[in-house]
Structures are given as C-alpha cells and as structure tokens.
Amino acid sequence: MGPVLAGVLQLLALVGALALAYIPLGNHMARVYSADRHWRVERWIYRGVGADPDTEMRWPAYLRAVLAFSLIGVLFLYLLQRLQGVLPGSLGFSSVNPAQSFNTAVSFVTNTNWQSYYGEQTMGHVAQTAGLAVQNFVSAAVGMAVAVALVRGFARSRTGEIGNFWADLVRGTVRILVPIAAVAALVLVACGAIQNFSGIHEVGQFMGGSQQWNGGAVASQEAIKELGTNGGGYFNANSAHPFENPTPFTNLFEIFLILLIPFALTRTFGVMVGSVKQGYAILATMFTIWVGFVALMMWTEFTHHGPALQLAGGAMEGKEVRFGVGGSSIFAVSTTLTSTGAVDSFHSSFTGLGGGITLLSMMLGEIAPGGTGSGLYGILIMAVIAVFIAGLMVGRTPEYLGKKIGPREIKLSAVYILITPALALVLAAASMALPTPPHSMLNSGAHGFSEVLYAFTSAANNNGSAFAGLNANTDWFNTMTGLAMLLGRFLPMVFVLALAGSLAEQRPVPATAGTLRTEKPLFTGLLVGAILIITGLTYFPALALGPLAEGLAS
Numbered sequence: 001m002g003p004v005l006a007g008v009l010q011l012l013a014l015v016g017a018l019a020l021a022y023i024p025l026g027n028h029m030a031r032v033y034s035a036d037r038h039w040r041v042e043r044w045i046y047r048g049v050g051a052d053p054d055t056e057m058r059w060p061a062y063l064r065a066v067l068a069f070s071l072i073g074v075l076f077l078y079l080l081q082r083l084q085g086v087l088p089g090s091l092g093f094s095s096v097n098p099a100q101s102f103n104t105a106v107s108f109v110t111n112t113n114w115q116s117y118y119g120e121q122t123m124g125h126v127a128q129t130a131g132l133a134v135q136n137f138v139s140a141a142v143g144m145a146v147a148v149a150l151v152r153g154f155a156r157s158r159t160g161e162i163g164n165f166w167a168d169l170v171r172g173t174v175r176i177l178v179p180i181a182a183v184a185a186l187v188l189v190a191c192g193a194i195q196n197f198s199g200i201h202e203v204g205q206f207m208g209g210s211q212q213w214n215g216g217a218v219a220s221q222e223a224i225k226e227l228g229t230n231g232g233g234y235f236n237a238n239s240a241h242p243f244e245n246p247t248p249f250t251n252l253f254e255i256f257l258i259l260l261i262p263f264a265l266t267r268t269f270g271v272m273v274g275s276v277k278q279g280y281a282i283l284a285t286m287f288t289i290w291v292g293f294v295a296l297m298m299w300t301e302f303t304h305h306g307p308a309l310q311l312a313g314g315a316m317e318g319k320e321v322r323f324g325v326g327g328s329s330i331f332a333v334s335t336t337l338t339s340t341g342a343v344d345s346f347h348s349s350f351t352g353l354g355g356g357i358t359l360l361s362m363m364l365g366e367i368a369p370g371g372t373g374s375g376l377y378g379i380l381i382m383a384v385i386a387v388f389i390a391g392l393m394v395g396r397t398p399e400y401l402g403k404k405i406g407p408r409e410i411k412l413s414a415v416y417i418l419i420t421p422a423l424a425l426v427l428a429a430a431s432m433a434l435p436t437p438p439h440s441m442l443n444s445g446a447h448g449f450s451e452v453l454y455a456f457t458s459a460a461n462n463n464g465s466a467f468a469g470l471n472a473n474t475d476w477f478n479t480m481t482g483l484a485m486l487l488g489r490f491l492p493m494v495f496v497l498a499l500a501g502s503l504a505e506q507r508p509v510p511a512t513a514g515t516l517r518t519e520k521p522l523f524t525g526l527l528v529g530a531i532l533i534i535t536g537l538t539y540f541p542a543l544a545l546g547p548l549a550e551g552l553a554s
Contacts, residue, residue, distance in 0.1 A: 014259075091124040103116055125217070282383070293357060356548060385414070
C-alpha cells in the first residue's frame with residue numbers, strides 16, 4: 001500500500017467514526033445542558049462552591065462567574081508551580097520561575113496549553129495531575145458553557161437570562177468530559193501509553209551520557225488533552241512521543257478525540273434551537289473547510305519536489321515514521337483548525353506552504369470545527385456576519401434563527417472577529433521591531449518571521465502549538481504570549497455573552513418569503529466564503545512575508 005492511499009484510508013476511517021458518534025453524542029449533550037435535575041455528586045460540588053444551580057443568570061452575571069472562576073484557576077496553578085520544590089511527588093524538580101509560572105498558569109486556564117518548558121524536566125506528578133490535568137477538564141468545560149449560553153440566546157426570547165454558569169460548568173465536566181476521557185484513557189493504556197507514578201530512572205546510555213526518563217499519569221492526561229482540545233503534553237515531544245502516542249492506531253484515535261466534541265456540538269446546537277437542519281448547515285461549513293485543508297496539506301507534503309523527498313514518499317523531515325505523511329498531515333490540520341495545539345510532528349519542518357496551512361488554520365479563528373465550545377460560538381459569530389452581508393446584498397434587515405441582526409448585534413460580532421488578529425499581528429510586529437526578541441529565532445528571513453508570527457497567532461487564538469524553532473522561554477515571550485492568551489480567551493467571551501443576552505431579549509421574527517434560508521447549501525457556501533475572505537483580507541500581508549515567501553522560493 002502506498003503512503004498516499006494509506007493517508008486517504010485513514011481520513012475515510014476517521015470520517016466514518018465521527019459520523020457514527022455525531023448524533024448520539026450531540027443529542028446527549030443537548031440533554032445534559034437542558035436537564036432540570038442534578039446528580040448527587042453535582043449537588044455536592046454546588047454546596048462546596050456555594051452556588052445555586054437553579055438561579056438563571058443574565059449575561060453580566062454569567063460573565064462575572066466565568067472570569068472569577070478562571071482567575072481563581074490562574075492563581076491556584078501559579079502557586080502550585082511556585083511551591084513545587086516543597087511539594088511531595090515533585091521528582092526533585094525545583095519551583096518554576098515567576099515568568100514561566102505565570103505563562104503556564106494562564107496557558108492552561110485559557111485552554112491554550114502553550115508550553116515554553118520541557119514537561120518531563122520541569123513538572124512533577126502533583127503539578128501535572130492536580131494542576132495541569134484538572135485545568136484540561138475545567139477550561140474545556142468553560143468553553144462549552146459559553147457556547148451553550150450563546151445557543152440559548154438564539155433559542156430563547158423576551159428574556160435576558162442565558163442559563164447558570166455553575167450548572168453548565170459542572171454538568172459539562174461530570175456528564176460529558178469525565179466519562180469520555182475515562183474510556184479514552186483505557187483505550188490508550190491498552191494500546192501502549194503509560195499510566196504510572198514512577199520516578200526518574202535510567203534507561204541506557206546516549207552520546208556518552210546516561211539517558212533518563214520519568215513516568216507519569218500520561219494516558220489519562222493524554223485523553224483529556226485531546227478530548228478537551230487542550231494540547232499540552234506530558235513530554236516535550238508531545239504526541240510524537242511513544243509514551244503518549246505509541247502506534248498509528250492511537251494517532252488516529254487521538255485525532256478522533258480532538259474532533260469529536262467540536263463536530264458533535266453542531267448537533268447539540270440544532271437540537272437546542274429546534275432545527276437540526278441548522279446544525280447540519282454549520283456542520284457542513286466546518287467539514288468543508290476541514291476536508292479542504294487536509295487535502296491541501298497532503299498535497300503540499302506528498303508532492304514537494306526533491307529526490308530525497310520523492311524517495312521518502314513525501315516530506316518526511318520532522319515527522320514520525322510511525323505515522324507517515326498522511327497521519328501527520330491530518331493531525332496537523334486537525335490540531336490547528338481546533339484550539340488543541342498538540343503535535344505528532346513538528347510544524348517548523350513542514351514545507352513552506354504546509355507550514356502556511358497550519359498558520360492559516362489558526363487564523364481562520366479555529367472554527368472548523370474549532371475548540372470545545374469556542375469553535376461553535378466562533379462560527380456562530382461568523383454566521384451572524386454572513387447573514388449581515390447577505391442582508392446588505394439584497395437590501396433587507398438581516399435575520400438569523402428568527403432574530404434580527406441589528407446594529408448592536410453586528411457591532412458585537414465585528415469587535416469579536418477583530419480581537420485575535422489585532423493581538424497576533426501587533427505583538428508579532430513588536431517582537432520583530434524590538435532589538436532583543438529576534439534573538440530567540442532559530443532561523444532568519446521568512447522562516448524566522450513565520451516562527452514569531454506562529455507563536456503569537458497560536459497564543460492569541462488559544463491554540464498552543466509552536467513552530468518549534470523559537471526559544472519562547474524568555475521574559476518577553478513568556479509575558480507577551482501570556483497576555484495574548486488572556487486577552488485572546490476572555491475578551492471574545494465578553495462579546496459572545498453580550499450577544500447572547502441581546503438575542504435572548506428579542507421577540508422572535510416570523511420567517512417570510514424574503515428570509516434567507518440559513519439551513520440551505522447556499523448559506524453554507526456563503527458562510528465558507530465569508531470566513532475565507534475575511535481571514536484573507538486580515539492576514540494576507542503577514543502570510544506573504546512568511547510562509548508564502550518561503551514556499552515560493554523553495
């Protein structure tokens with residue numbers, strides 16, 4: 001079997017598995033977020049945090065709860081790292097320095113999981129399990145809660161109430177993330193991923209010195225790392241490490257976990273707004289972009305010129321031979337089109353155009369299918385923009401799901417889509433203009449610029465992957481990427497929740513002969529076009545200076 005055929009078969013198997021899970025999981029999540037009963041363990045949690053899960057919140061109260069919970073998470077994780085040297089299970093590692101502790105705390109709380117450190121040389125068992133793994137669950141649950149709040153804004157009318165954050169957070173964690181992650185961890189253990197609390201031990205000699213590895217609860221963290229579109233690995237090699245991702249099957253299984261919830265949430269959306277066809281329209285948009293980007297990535301990596309590449313069956317530099325070009329291409333696109341950031345190959349070693357595809361995937365806003373929750377609310381914002389554009393073309397007041405898209409709604413949506421590009425481009429420009437930050441670049445020229453642009457695009461979009469040629473463990477990059485992650489996560493949520501509240505207050509508008517049918521293929525095509533055009537207009541100059549210049553020169 002040739003490598004191209006193997007890649008195509010992997011893609012078909014993945015699509016089949018996602019299709020089988022789509023309706024059951026989507027319906028289950030709709031029931032979870034619509035239930036009026038609380039499990040016993042959930043009631044214990046509510047009493048522990050002093051929350052009343054039955055009290056409906058307006059959007060300002062919902063936002064305050066999101067920010068308060070996240071702030072507490074940042075402080076706890078920061079202190080856990082600063083105190084690591086005196087905690088049990090530290091494996092002898094010292095406390096993490098302040099700048100890196102801040103960066104890492106912000107990274108995991110914002111669902112970014114950007115890592116400017118070597119995991120196996122920096123974090124002990126307590127920091128990994130009680131700190132990082134816990135945030136992998138709750139940060140994903142926060143994104144899902146905000147997405148569901150926006151869906152309620154479309155589904156409800158003549159009320160400003162969009163749900164209860166604490167109930168959404170706890171149910172998303174207890175009823176969705178924990179059960180699926182537990183099953184996924186067992187699958188990974190059965191396939192060879194490690195799960196233990198062993199200390200550091202020597203495994204042999206390497207280049208004249210001893211080679212040492214430490215164990216850890218890797219399989220359980222790997223499961224939620226992918227399922228929650230988190231991405232932070234136990235080891236520096238991330239999902240290219242055989243302890244995290246031992247076989248081609250686990251590689252495909254991890255991609256399945258990355259895409260599972262973001263795709264299925266479109267079904268949840270359709271059920272909750274009372275029209276599954278609307279969910280299918282959003283799904284079709286996500287799927288079209290994802291498949292298109294996978295096909296482009298495979299083409300760039302399989303057909304690049306050069307005798308060495310042709311003999312290897314593709315551009316194999318930076319890729320694991322266990323997974324090949326096909327598996328690595330699917331993983332790279334899936335992890336950057338979502339907010340995952342996990343890697344099974346190193347994006348800096350991709351061809352110039354291949355690296356550009358990973359960058360463009362993040363620049364789209366990670367909405368195809370995007371992160372757990374963030375992908376759904378991101379593409380719904382783009383749907384509002386697309387409806388507005390359609391309304392301008394035909395001279396009608398735009399409507400979406402029975403709600404008028406007026407000046408307030410379009411302003412909130414417009415500011416939302418401007419936040420992450422502004423953060424990424426301004427901070428990348430500052431890093432290139434100042435005298436010290438460029439010293440962190442391993443490469444010069446177009447590729448070096450791509451390293452910096454990739455870093456801030458990844459941070460601002462809460463992705464967390466890196467081009468792997470940039471030394472980001474400096475005070476400048478730790479601080480600036482930390483700020484980009486904070487602002488890139490929570491500023492958009494302000495406008496999403498404000499939009500949800502505005503929509504929930506409206507009276508439903510009856511459909512007429514002139515209403516745009518947003519469940520039809522025509523709207524799907526319009527939405528895909530709007531996404532690509534808006535992204536292109538925003539980022540094309542920066543892409544032309546980096547990956548496009550490199551790709552055309554090679």
